[in-house]
Amino acid sequence: MNVFQITPTNVYPPSDGGQHRSHGLVTSFPTHGDVVYRYCQGGHLENYFRGDLQQTIQIEDGYRELQHLHPLFDLTRLPELFGLPNVFLGASLRLLKPAVFQRRIDWADVILVELPWQVPAVTSLSDSTPVVYSSHNVEQERFESTSNGFIGDRFTSRVSTIERTALEQAAAVVCTSERDISEYRRRYDVQTNYIVSPNGVGRETVWSEEPRESASRTVRREHDISTDMIGLFVGTDYGPNREAAHELVRIATEAAERGLDMHFLIVGSVGESITTQRDNVTCTGFVSDLDPYFAAADIGLNPIDSGSGTNIKLLEYLAKRLPVVTTDFGRRGFQITHEQEALVVPVTAFTDSIARLVSERTLRERLAANGHEYVRETHLWERISTDLRVQLSNVIAEYS
CATH class of the missing domain: 3.40.50.2000 (Glycogen Phosphorylase B;)
Structure with a gap:
């Protein structure tokens, strides 16, 4: 053919x-x-x-x-x-x-x-x-x-x-x-x-083992991150991603008020449209290699509430063995079940879900394993x- x-x-x-x-x-x-x-x-x-x-x-x-x-x-x-x-x-x-x-x-x-x-x-x-x-x-x-x-x-x-x-x-x-x-x-x-x-996602992007600690340390050192855990959002400079990034700044504010030891990384060109003075938020702008950021992250965040098509970033989080918090709109087109492959909640409930993942290691490990298997078997x-x-x-x- x-x-x-x-x-x-x-x-x-x-x-x-x-x-x-x-x-x-x-x-x-x-x-x-x-x-x-x-x-x-x-x-x-x-x-x-x-x-x-x-x-x-x-x-x-x-x-x-x-x-x-x-x-x-x-x-x-x-x-x-x-x-x-x-x-x-x-x-x-x-x-x-x-x-x-x-x-x-x-x-x-x-x-x-x-x-x-x-x-x-x-x-x-x-x-x-x-x-x-x-x-x-x-x-x-x-x-x-x-x-x-x-x-x-x-x-x-x-x-x-x-x-x-x-x-x-x-x-x-x-x-x-x-x-x-x-x-x-x-x-x-x-x-x-x-x-x-x-x-x-390509087979080569699905991590079969835990990421290298050296890559994680490099990201933390480069961006002066000292918190125990990192929440990651990846996106290009596109309207729905900008809306989601602004929501993340609001979520970061709530997380700080609740005393959550969490830093929020906004990676990709979408960060060039975000202005924030929050100590627990870092916007990197465009990066040529995302893998070190996936290695450094503890939770994948997908607070998308508009747009069309399906979110490849959600599959990438799962492929990299990250437990994920996503909106229902953000999982559209995928057979992802709440509490099985990800936590699926309204964007107003993201802070509560992040707090759960911070405190429940068993939940993080279960979601990461289930999400990884879902991508490997179907996507x-x-x-x-x-x-x-x-x-x-x-x-x-x-x-x-």
Whole structure:
């Protein structure tokens, strides 16, 4: 099977949740003899200065990524600077029509388009190859939660139009959960072939043993943390993550008032949007390696109450053997049970749940073990990708 994957930006090596999903979904294909060619509508900006506007990365045998830089692509990304969706990305692809792009469309048995922006453009260029829309979120739901003002509302309306078109034109739609399928049906009433491919983590990210103490000591020394326990929140600078980080500052205040010996680490670019003078809160900003912070943490915190899709960060906490406190919204799309794999409580009850975990070592150990087993058994990318491969083979057979 020849798979042509199209993404709105470079993917490999993956760093954020969307990149991990784009890579993870196809990670098993080459082991089955398939060929994956990924076309990225963007790349590393420093390549402009090197004159390397089309960079090909050989990830492994049968798996390559072309990162294509072009001023037209970057011009259409300007709305992202204001927190708006890049709804013009598909138009730039249609205008440019890269030669390599058309060749790969003719070569492919199936085209996997990550996110809805390029789906109309790709379907207009593809006559006989099935186009599968690979959804990361219900985009209208995602952006309407952060839309603000007339311009934001206009962009959200445009998102709705593009998303509906993507659902209508695609031969199949890959979703992160049954919840997203229900949301698509409720919002658009489009009947199509929906496929569930949940979010996951790579086998290499699932810790089989306790983390190294040296990494933990390094983090504590670097950020001058002397408390017995650390609560960790990881996130990019995205509206729902910002809301969650502000909640964590409030929770940290409550924890200090109750005398809890707990330090709160907010790791990732979301911390660059948070201002706090609290002694028990540290915002690191972007870090290139999260593992030392997972090693230093005692509890994973997921106070998410808005957004769309599913939270990969929740799986990462569990994969790193952390006991977790999450909201019900934060566990959406996962079969996570309160008191079994995590403590699932309203954000207003986080301080109480943290206090429980601080005082009950047996509970921490049980949640950590159960959560780790849940991820290992049901959310490894290798397994998810193999299942998707079967589904895509069925789409090809039905389309031919």
